[in-house]
Amino acid sequence: MDTNPNPLPAKPAADSRVTFARTMTVLDANAVGNVHGGVIMKEVDSAGGTAAARHAGRVCVTAGIDELSFRQPVHVGDVLTVAASVNAVGRTSLEVGVRVEAEPWQGGERRHTTSAYLVFVCLDEDGAPVEVPPLLVTNEEERRREAQAGIRRQVRKERIARIGSWRPDRPHPASPEA
Ligand SMILES: CC(C)(COP(=O)(O)OP(=O)(O)OC[C@H]1O[C@@H](n2cnc3c(N)ncnc32)[C@H](O)[C@@H]1OP(=O)(O)O)[C@@H](O)C(=O)NCCC(=O)NCCS
Numbered sequence: 001m002d003t004n005p006n007p008l009p010a011k012p013a014a015d016s017r018v019t020f021a022r023t024m025t026v027l028d029a030n031a032v033g034n035v036h037g038g039v040i041m042k043e044v045d046s047a048g049g050t051a052a053a054r055h056a057g058r059v060c061v062t063a064g065i066d067e068l069s070f071r072q073p074v075h076v077g078d079v080l081t082v083a084a085s086v087n088a089v090g091r092t093s094l095e096v097g098v099r100v101e102a103e104p105w106q107g108g109e110r111r112h113t114t115s116a117y118l119v120f121v122c123l124d125e126d127g128a129p130v131e132v133p134p135l136l137v138t139n140e141e142e143r144r145r146e147a148q149a150g151i152r153r154q155v156r157k158e159r160i161a162r163i164g165s166w167r168p169d170r171p172h173p174a175s176p177e178a
Contacts, residue, residue, distance in 0.1 A: 088149035
């Protein structure tokens with residue numbers, strides 16, 4: 001029997017979904033003239049954090065990134081569209097999936113350029129992790145995302161069990177005390 005039921009009401013995944021759009025300029029470029037990966041990462045983190053905070057109704061901080069793949073370059077003049085949605089929730093953490101698409105500002109082919117899966121932790125007024133509302137998934141797509149987030153969480157736990165963690169309370173595997 002669950003001895004610690006989450007008392008918060010469940011919230012639909014669709015309610016916290018967000019989409020950001022911004023045209024890339026020369027200020028976003030790297031040395032070879034494409035958009036710098038760090039610029040895209042910032043947009044991914046911002047959209048992901050907004051979706052997490054909308055679901056939680058509180059401040060959420062980025063705890064980690066399980067995956068971030070740059071599939072195609074983004075060019076100066078592209079309109080970047082960044083869509084983020086909560087895939088799954090734990091006790092105090094949430095996984096947010098972010099999909100980035102780009103298209104020339106004049107119109108043209110829309111490309112899927114980046115995908116990312118980030119983990120945010122919801123904090124209370126004292127900065128301590130606090131429970132997040134359960135997630136209500138209502139269709140096949142949302143159920144698939146939730147199931148895949150569960151696999152990533154499991155893989156993360158297995159990785160930490162096998163090679164250790166960055167956490168200060170657990171020695172790095174390369175350190176003498178490991
Ligand atoms: C994220 C942070 C609050 C976690 O604190 P903590 O004391 O390690 O928290 P806990 O061990 O109690 O774990 C809380 C939750 O976070 C998850 N978590 C913690 N570190 C994680 C990581 N690196 N990746 C994924 N999940 C993580 C835990 O699995 C747990 O999830 P659950 O409650 O859903 O089971 C803390 O490490 C922190 O403040 N980090 C800095 C955040 C920051 O500055 N981000 C950049 C700017 S927003």
